[in-house]
Amino acid sequence: MFIPLHDGVPLRFMRAPFVTHALIALCTGLYLLVTLRRDETAQIAVAAGFGLIPSVLFGTAQLPTELLQAPAWLTPLSNVLLHLGLAHLLGNMLFLFVFGDNVEDAMGHARFLLFFCLCGLGGSLTHAVMNPASEQPLIGASGAISGVIAAYLMLYPRVRIWGLAFNWIPLRITALYAIVAWILFQLVQALIDPDGHVGWWAHLGGLGTGAALTPLLIHRRMALFGRAARG
Template identity: 55%
Template sequence: MFLPLHDGVPLRHLKTPVVTRSLLVACTVAYLLTFYGPIGPDATVAGFGMIPAVLFGIEVLPPGFPFVPESLTLTTNIFLHGSLLHLIGNMLFLWVFGDNVEDAMGHLRFLVFFLVCGTAASLTHAFIEPDSHRPLIGASGGVSGVVAAYLILYPRVRIWGLFLKGIPLRLPAYWAIGFWFVLQFLAAFLGGDDSVGWFAHLGGFVVGAALTPFMRHRYDPVLARVEAQELQAPR
């Protein structure tokens, strides 16, 4: 287990991470509507969640479902969460890492980046489990892409986080995120909790890593390392 708490990296190009905060609000509002709205959680998940068997035409939902074309559920499912802990976990990752990645990419590029990573994560899960009748929901895939981008952009920045059974540690990003990635990889290939879309996490991470050099404004790996070292210098 790894939960990021704080990194302390100031924004250098933006005054406010508008997209990051908007995504936090959108996911929170979607959660409230899912569990306290007029439709109910089961109908909301069936209507907007991504069901691989339905996406590939293996199964058909009752009339009226899904609420959007099947292909769009690859994206709409990103904003749904199955529990308060599910929501808090994803939003905590987005809160800690999202603002600095948005700062490096700009508002529009970051929004596109997040949605593409989330959609690619959903598609990865669908291809791995094409016969699954279980809906995939959650921002984990998009968040995984953001985590990959942060690792590339700020590898040496030290992050406060809770590790294993809640041990607080302050470690460089490449150690903290590397630990997180290994957990995802092992769970995906060795059989973790089958209610979690582990391959979606890996898919989002790989796509995020591949896109970051092209999405960052004036990307320069050497400059990224220099900036990270400056952030860690005594003041």
């Protein structure tokens, strides 16, 4: 695995990536709100009530009344902002911090927020379709952030990124190689773990959604894959 730390790409169209920072603050705040209570029953209720449970979404199973938090139709989005593990939160927020600012810069604040939500929704629904009978809740921003990663790859494939290979070896590598290797890892894991114990299909669904939406939402002056920007 490769953990990105810094890319050094300057912002072109905005002073600060307010939406990226707000999303990081919101996810972190919700994590602290839930986990600092140290009430395991409450944490389970949050994961089950706001997480996406495919069988509940498709109406083949029902939650106990005491676990109901949000309507099932809302959970493909509500799960995106939740994290119950510190490593899960830190990993997702690091990817969003490194890649999100430049994608937000390329799209603008409002369009980036829409993009993030749609990628999260695309990842959630892909996970549900691929695991329709699952009773395990899906939580986390990984699908949405996978869409951000897809957009970054399409915008800055030649940028060299500082990061940690295998989680501890410092390395500076071209974004194309790092991200393509990450995508292949997600695909292999999705095939190895088809029962959805980890949301690999959510990652792939977010990637596909992000790749489809990026050409539609970026500024006209932005180029894709090194091609000339639109006039």
